[in-house]
Amino acid sequence: MHIPFTPNHVQLITACYPPSAALLNSGPEYRPNSQELSRLTYYAANRPGKITKLGSELEKRVRADCRRAQAGNTRARASLLITLSILKALATECRRDISLLSSSLLSSVLLTITSLSSDLEVLARAATLFVSWTTYTDGHLIGVDSGVTRDYLASLKQFAEFSRANGKARDAEVRNRTRLVGLSALSGAVTSEALYTASQLFREQVSFITSAVLVTVFEVRVLTLDKASLMIKEKPASPYLSEFRTRPPNERRAASIHVHVDGDKGPSMEDVTEACLRVLSSVFEHSNATQVGSIMQSLFDSLEDTKGWEKPEHCCWLARKAADWTQYQYRYAVPTRLVERLLEGQDAPITTALHSSLAAMITAVFTSPTPLVNLSTSDIISNLMTLLLRRVAIDPEDAVLPAVVGCISSLGMHVYYADQIQDLAAELISRLTVVEINGLPPGGGKADKEKCRATALRCLLSGLTGLMRAADSHSSGDASGGELAKDHSRAGGAPSHSVSPKVASPTDGLTGGDGMHVKPSRRTKISPEVWQDTLTLLCDGDYGVRANYAQSVLYYLENEMPKRGDSTDADGVRRVRPLAEGPIRQASNASVALVGDGASRFLNALHSYLYVLATASSLGLNGGSISSLSGQSANGDLSVDDSRTENGTGTSEDVASQNHRRSMAFPPRQRKASIAQHLIQRTSSRISASASATASDYAHILAILSSIHQQLPVRALLTGVPMLLALDAASRVDSSEDDTLKSRQAAINEIVAKVWIVIGKVWDCPEITDVISKAIPSLDTPFLPAPPNNLDDLHSPRPVLFSQLDPPPGSLLSSDLDVHMLLACLSSSRNAAEATGLDQEALQRRLSVPWTPESAMKDSIERPSNYDALRGESILKIAPTLMHVENLSLQSLGRFTRGVGVTDLREALEGRNSMSNPALVNGAPSISTFDHSSLTQAGDGWALRPTRSRPARRPQTAGPSEVRDVLNKLGIGKQNGNSLLKASLSPLPKTDNRYARMSA
Structure with a gap:
């Protein structure tokens, strides 16, 4: 009924409702009258100033209907549904002026969902209205208008509560329907400018969304998550949702939310899971790097609240998908934030599920097939090493250490520039050097410092080897995430016959099945100069460190070390290939082997340390x-x-800290x-019973020497055979009265014999094998134990002592091995002669040169080129105190030298010996201020009285001796035998002076 003096906008709204008696019959759609609704929307679209009044009137009706419907009034419920539909129509038609309707709309949504939270139909209609607003708003009111911001955040939080409704008070169907309604509203929020415009409120909004989504994600199995993610990939969301930020408001379309009809089969848990993943993927897809960091922090908080850290498999799946869903240029934020979160808990006294799951998540991201551009691998590995050393200092048996080592190893799966692995290895080796020398700082616990140091070294070594394995797996067709997770116990390397290029990781089975991570790799190999700084670990005092390093250096020799012009054929024999290697190439290879390069210097140092290991007393x-x-x-x-300590003014602790x-x-x-x-x-030219090496150490020496000759035959021939002769000479002792000395002598004899057999096979010289088999017939039954194939990274291996072995056979003790005959057989090898470019006599002389560990260590140091060819002497004579600077470039201290030419002759004739001492013809006399009075005491004149320091001298011509020297250098004058310069033109013939005068 028309009421007089009723405002026009109220009349237009009232006309949209059916009569009061027909409200209940308007179901189940509960739609307003279409004709009157069109009139209302037309009125609002053409009179934007009336939109606020329309919104206020509709909000008043929603408030009244909610109060009555909450009391059980069915007509009020029907009226509420119609009111919500009217608001949605106004929001759609007035999308350009949606800000004028925002306050009333959001207030109506909040009133509805808080008053009738158990009515699914009402919730669906309210969610549809909420999605309409999120679709058309530009988000500028969020954070500016306090009322709109408050109602929006409260509505978002309430929809998030619906998205994680549990089934304790509801059956599964109602629970799933309620979750779908809430997730539909969240889908509108994550595809809205309201989420991304107000940066100060982004974190709060995302925390509501992630806490709701993770409940469903962690309730289902990982297999269900994989199926749901595959469905999202095959059936993407509506283009209106995926491109909402690029479309103008007129082209946007808001989704409608419907509730299943009663009696039909309700939604399954798979449907809810798919909706959850769509919401979560949309958040990552539309976020930049800073926002991704906020999302990750919200995930961490949600996992902390729901104890999700105790499900590492779900955590790893979530980390991989987060990196996969994030935009290509921002993916680096995911692993970076994971590492930062792990560092925040580095000082925890005990390891929790958080540490283990975070480390597993980092490894899962790095081993996934998702590329991570802009990733700062240097910062990542530095932080991981800091964390590793900190955890070792707190507890050397910390359970998280294998997982952190796996994180370091998995960095090798992402190689984006040629020198990346070499740079990462250099950082690891630098940290190894510091820990080896200085140990670890105190970690606040009572752990043994030596044990902490050894564990830290072994973990860093394992990470270094795993890094190389991961990088090698780029070009390996069988390197998947699952295999990377299963091979962490072999990160320390393996013997030459069992090394497989697979990456090490501590998280067995946590990487999932995302397919092969195989990428072509053109990376630079780690240079021997970088690796050479680690060789002292061969002689470390802890056997576990020595064993791990032996495995690492074996892997480096076989898979990583550059072998330019020095390799064997498939059958292990070193042959010269005339077709593949021309004369110039062969001469170049031989020159490098003879003169030496980085690999040769590395082998010299390695042989020196191996000799130390075999013979040192400690x-x-x-x-x-x-x-x-x-x-x-x-x-x-x-x-x-130390004077303070000697005088009693200081303590030993002060000196130690100093x-x-x-x-x-x-x-x-x-x-x-x-x-x-x-x-x-500590070494000696003869072995003694007081040597420190165990039987296992000698087994490692044998494996390393054999690998050297197999992998680098030419360089090993020239650097290793002299060491082998010295080692054989060291074993020539009388061991009749000491069982320990007998065992050491037998061990060295076995090493020498077996390495010679390897040399004979490599150079295709069967005569060597025949000589050894006759001299030592019992070599088929080895005396030394086999080195362990797989070393656990945390539990230190126990060495095999000589007391645990059977007595050595007599042939190893009384060895009649004639090394001179072996040397003669090797020198007569055609392959060796062609590879080195030396004849038999020269090769034998080169191989039999006296060898000591001191000389090998000197040969391992690169010598600068500081020889003056003209003077025949060294031009660098620098005090030893100036050489304390590391990496001092000797070339930068060299004197500038140039050839002697016409300019030098002219300067000599004019009396100028060098450019630094010119004698100008009209040079002004120099003025000295040595005896001038000061300006402050100059009196009234304020002028300087010039004083001549020395009279001007006339330029003096050069003496005959100086000119003669220059002429001799130019080759014009008289030549002597020591001159290195020769005249470019032959001297003119002498002519008769009388004939010259007659011609004149």
């Missing part, structure tokens, strides 16, 4: 030697003043040289 650095070496200068003098501080001032390479010299001083 290994490693004890507490006193570490401090003493740390406080030594490059020339071996102590740099620590030693530690001073040791950090010296470059690591100089300290490495001091360690090497310290180790070499």
Whole structure:
């Protein structure tokens, strides 16, 4: 009935409702009258100033209907549904002026969902209205209008509660329907500008969404998640939702939310899971790097609240999908934030599920096939090493250590520039050097410092080897995430016959089945100069460190070390290939092998340390030697003043801390040289019973020497055979009275014999094998134990002692092996002669050169080119104190030299010996201010009285001796036998002076 004086906008709204008696019969659609609704929307679209009044009137009706419907009034419920439909129509038709309707619309949505939270039909209609607003809004009111912001956040939080409704008070069908309604509203929010415009509120909104979505994600199995994610990939969302930010408001379409009809089969858990993943994927797809970091932090908070860290398999799946869903240029934010979160808990006294799951998530992201551009691998590995060392310092048996090692190893799966693996390896080796020399800082616990140091070294070594394995797996067709997870226990390497290029990871079965991660790799191999700084670990005092390093260096020799012009055929024989290697190539290879390069210097150092390991009386650095070496200068003098301790004014702790501080001032390479010299001083030209190497150490020596000759035959021939002769000479001792000495002698004899057999096979020289088989017939039954194939990264292996072995056979003790005959057989090998470019006599002389570990260590250091060809002497004579700077370029200190030419002759004739001392003809006399009075005492004149320091001298012509020297250098004058310059033109013939005068 028309009421007089009723405003026009109220009349238009009232006309949209059916009569009061027909409200209940308007179901189940509960739609407003279409003709009157069109009139209302036309009125609002053409009079934007009336939109606020229309919204206020509709909000008033919603408030009244909710109050009555909550009391059980069915007509009020029907009226509420119609009111919500009217609001949706106004929002759609007035989308350009949606901001004028936002306050009333959001207030109506909030009133509805809080008053009738159990009515699914009402919730669906309210969710449809909410999605309409999120579709058309530009988000500028969020964070500006306090009322709109408050109602929006409250509505979003309430829909998030519906998305994680549990089934305790509801059956499964009602629970799934309620979750779908809430997830539909969240889908509108994550595809709206309201989420992304107000950056200060992004974190709060995302926290509501992630906490709701993760409930369903962690309730289902990973297999269900995989199926749902596949459905999302095959059937993407509506293009209106995926392109909402690029479409103008007139072209946007809001989704309608419907509830299943009663009696029909309700939605399954798979449907709910798919809806959850669509919401979560949309959040990542439309976020930048900063926003992705906020999403990850919200996920962490939600996992903490729901104890999701205790499900590592779900956590790994979530981390992989987060990286996959994020935009290509922002994916690096996912692993970066994971590492940062892991670092936040590095000081925890005990390891929790959070640490293990986070480490597994990092490995899962790196081993997934998703590329990660813009990833700062240097920062990642630095943070991971810091975390690893911190956890070791707290507890050397921490359960998270294998997982962190796996994280470091998995970085090798992402190679984006040629030198990346070499750079990462250099950082690992640098940290290895620091830990080897200085140990670990105290971690606040009571752990043994030596045990912490050994565990840290073994973990870093495992990560270094795993990094190479991961990089190699790029070109391997069988390297998948699952295999990477199962091979972490072999990260330390394996013997030559069992090494497989697979990556190591601690998370067995946590990487899932995302397919093969196979990428072509053109990376640079780790250079021997970088790896050479680690060789001192061969002689470390802890056997576990020595064993792990032996496996690592084996893997490096077989798979990583550059082998330019030095390799064997498939059958293990080194042959010269005339078709593949021309004369120039062969000559170049032979020249490199003879003169030496980085690989040759590396082998010299490696042979020196192997000899030390076999013969040294003690290994490693004890507490006193570490401090003493740390406080030594490059020339071996102590740099620590102990006078305070001697005089009683200081304590030993003060001196130790002073030693530690001073040791950090010296470059690591100089300290490495001091360690090497310290180790070499413990060796002897003959083995003794007091040597420290165990039977397992000798087994590692045998494996490494065999690998050297198999992988680098030419370089090993020239650098290793002299060492083999020295090792054989060291075993020639009388061991009749000492069982330990007998065992060591037999071990060295077995090493020498078996390495010679490898040499004979490599150079196709069967005569060597015949000589050895006659001299040592019992070589088929080895005396040394086999090195372990798989070393656990955390549990230190136990060495096999000589006391645990059977007595050595007599042929190994009384060995009649004639090394001179073996050397003659090798020198007569045609393959060896062609590979080295030397004849038999020269090759035998080269191989039999006297060898000592000191000479090999000197040959391992690159010598600068500082020889003056003209003077025949060294032009660099620098005090030893100037050489304490690491990586000092000797070339930069060299004197500038140039050839002698016409300019030098002209300068000599004019009396100018060099450009630095010109004698100008009209040169002005120099003025000296030495005896001038100061300006402050100059009196009234304020002028300087010039004083001539020396009279001007007339230029003096050069003497005959100076000119003669220049002429001799030019080759014009008289030549002597020592001159290195020759005249370019032949001297003119002498003519008769009388004939010359007659001609004149």
